[in-house]
Amino acid sequence: MRECFVVPSERRKARRFDGHISIELKQGTGETCNCSTDGIYFLTDQTVSVGEQIEFFLLLTHSGLNPEVRLHCRGQVLRKESCSGKTGVASTLNISLLDNGCDFNDTVGDDIFCR
Secondary structure, three states, X not given: OOOOOOOOHHHOOOOOEEOOOEEEEOOEEEEEEEEOOXXXXXXXXXXXXXXXXXXXXXXXXXXXXXXXXXXXXXXEEEEEEEEOOEEEEEEEOEEEEEOOOOOHHHEEOOEEOOO
């Protein structure tokens, strides 16, 4: 797979960890390339705009664990770029909560209440 992101290390606030984690967006899917404690870079076929607030789930799997664990996240798109026919998205990362079965229709205003 072609590396689609080049960010000077002096711009990073936190150490990045490479890894491929599936992402569920409101209208599609994606896959992470790397993430840190405060940011994430992923590839998707969805259209996003710089400055846009996004909402997504990180889908964590573990052998023997079914179903997968879903982390409900929000972020702001910092940059985007074209990459191998997909959109590379750099976003801030704010994890709201471990999901217990809610979906995007269960959000209320700026807060997430999934019970």
